[in-house]
Structures are given as structure tokens and as C-alpha cells.
Amino acid sequence: xxxxxxxxxxxxxxxxxxxxxxxxxxxxxxxxxxxxxxxxxxxxxxxxxxxxxxxxxxxxxxxxxxxxxxxxxxxxxxxxxxxxxxxxxxxxxxxxxxxxxxxxxxxxxxxxxxxxxxxxxxxxxxxxxxxxxxxxxxxxxxxxxxxxxxxxxxxxxxxxxxxxxxxxxxxxxxxxxxxxxxxxxxxxxxxxxxxxxxxxxxxxxxxxxxxxxxxxxxxxxxxxxxx
Ligand code: CA
Numbered sequence: 001x002x003x004x005x006x007x008x009x010x011x012x013x014x015x016x017x018x019x020x021x022x023x024x025x026x027x028x029x030x031x032x033x034x035x036x037x038x039x040x041x042x043x044x045x046x047x048x049x050x051x052x053x054x055x056x057x058x059x060x061x062x063x064x065x066x067x068x069x070x071x072x073x074x075x076x077x078x079x080x081x082x083x084x085x086x087x088x089x090x091x092x093x094x095x096x097x098x099x100x101x102x103x104x105x106x107x108x109x110x111x112x113x114x115x116x117x118x119x120x121x122x123x124x125x126x127x128x129x130x131x132x133x134x135x136x137x138x139x140x141x142x143x144x145x146x147x148x149x150x151x152x153x154x155x156x157x158x159x160x161x162x163x164x165x166x167x168x169x170x171x172x173x174x175x176x177x178x179x180x181x182x183x184x185x186x187x188x189x190x191x192x193x194x195x196x197x198x199x200x201x202x203x204x205x206x207x208x209x210x211x212x213x214x215x216x217x218x219x220x221x222x223x224x225x226x227x
Contacts, residue, residue, distance in 0.1 A: 005116055006030045008046040010037075010063065011078070012056050016101070020050070023105040029112075037063045046073065048116060050108075053079045053090060061093050068094030072154060074115045078103075091194055094153045097181070114181065118158075129164050132221045134208065136164050145203050155180060156199045159192075160219075163209065168221035170212045 007024060011017040012035045021031045034040040037058035040051070049067055053060030060077070067075055077090035077098040090098050097111050128137040135144045141157055143150045152160065158180040163171055171179075173189050181191075196217060200206045208220050 004028055004030065005112065006032070006047045007112070008032050008034060008040065008043050008049045010034045010040040010049065010055070010060070011052045012036065012054070013052070016052075020105075020108065023108075024112075027109060041066065048112060049073055049075045050112075051075055051077050051095070053077055061089055064090065064093040064095055068153065074118075074154075076111055076115060091155070091191065092153075092198055094155075096154060131164055131167070131219055132208075133205075134160075134164070134203070134219070136161060145205070145208070148204075150202050150204070152199065152202060155195050156202065159195055159199055160203075160209075163217060163219045166218070168219055170216055170218045172216040174216075176216065 007029050009017060009021055009024070009031050011020065011033070014035070017033055017035070021033055024031050032043055032046060034043055035056075037055045037060065040049075040055075040063050051060055051064055051067075053064070055063070060079075064075055064077060067073055075095045075097075077093075077095035078101060079090065079098065080101040096115050099108060099111060128135060130136075133146050135147075136142075138161060141154075143152055143157065143160060159176060162176055162179040173192050176192055180195075196209060196211075200209050203209065210218050210220055212218055
């Protein structure tokens with residue numbers, strides 16, 4: 001288990017914030033607490049943000065978007081509403097993961113560990129990859145399609161890199177869950193589908209990421225005509 005992660009806990013419910021902060025500190029993490037969107041925006045740099053989407057002064061999704069624009073700090077979105085569209089909106093806005101209230105501390109720390117493990121591991125020093133119309137530079141986390149830069153969220157990039165790592169081969173949803181989210185919690189395949197859908201939209205050509213029904217996905221790697 002990781003410890004000593006500096007966490008910004010954005011939560012307006014004092015009871016929840018107190019319980020979560022105590023549990024995280026007991027596990028050796030440093031916790032900075034913010035009760036409003038304004039306080040979250042003014043907070044110093046941290047290793048990870050735990051962000052309640054239901055804040056009194058602004059929509060947490062706006063805060064999520066701003067953090068994402070500012071940099072690559074991992075964000076775990078927290079929502080009291082279990083509605084699908086909130087989860088989807090959170091992930092689209094650039095959150096790395098989400099939790100639905102009420103959640104247990106074991107679940108929370110598992111998510112934190114999974115998100116932080118990935119950060120600790122990167123960067124992978126691998127050269128740029130060119131696959132047909134797509135070029136990927138893993139160090140710069142830069143993607144181009146037909147030499148036009150495409151701005152991807154962290155998860156979208158990781159998904160694409162994972163598919164690209166297999167050339168044009170099929171990658172199962174289970175493998176993507178492990179490679180991209182570093183956890184098998186994604187028995188919830190819908191999360192992958194949401195990210196694949198937004199990745200396709202951003203790449204500008206839906207046929208670049210092919211669905212292999214009942215299995216997973218693969219990249220469309222064009223073969224030069226006539227070899
Ligand atoms: Ca709240």
C-alpha cells in the first residue's frame with residue numbers, strides 16, 4: 001500500500017470529510033481539506049485530488065475541468081448521485097476514476113493506490129510510435145492524426161497507447177481495464193465504452209478504433225497499397 005501521498009480532499013459535507021481525512025491520515029497520507037470549489041481552486045499543488053462533484057458554490061465538474069486544464073494531477077471524482085450521466089460526465093471531464101457515495105475506506109484506498117501506482121510507474125521510456133495515420137509520442141504524451149495534434153485526456157491517451165502497443169492486434173476489455181486502470185474493478189465495461197467513444201470522436205475518424213464484438217478493440221492500421 002502506498003503512503004505519503006499528498007491529497008486534496010474537496011468535500012463540503014464535514015462529517016464525510018472528517019471521516020475520510022482521518023482514515024487517509026491514519027494510512028500515512030497528507031490531507032489538505034477544501035469545503036468549496038473556491039477553496040479547491042486556491043489549494044497548493046498536490047499528488048492527487050479527491051473531488052466531490054456536489055459542491056455548494058460551483059459544479060464540481062467545472063473544478064475537475066480546470067484541474068485537468070492546469071496539469072496532469074490525478075483526480076478521483078466523488079458523487080452522491082449514482083446516476084449514470086454524472087459518472088459519464090465526470091470521466092469525460094478528465095477524472096481518472098470515480099467513487100459513488102457511500103463508499104468504504106478500503107474501496108477508496110484501493111482506488112488511490114491504483115491511480116498513484118500508474119503515476120509512479122510513468123513515464124515509460126519508449127520511442128514514438130507511428131501506426132498508419134496515428135503517431136504517438138509516449139514521453140510527450142502527444143498524439144497526432146494525419147499530423148494534426150489531438151488533445152486527449154490521460155485515460156484516452158492511455159487507452160490509445162495500450163491499443164497501439166499491440167499494433168493492430170485485438171486488446172480485450174479485461175486487458176484494457178488492467179493496463180489503463182491498473183485494476184480489475186472495471187467489470188463495469190461501460191467505463192471503457194465511454195472512453196472509447198470519446199477517443200473515437202477526438203481522433204476524428206471512428207473507424208480508427210475498431211470494435212471486435214464480444215472481445216474488445218483494435219486499432220485500424222493501414223497497410224500501404226501494394227505493400
Ligand atoms: Ca457534496
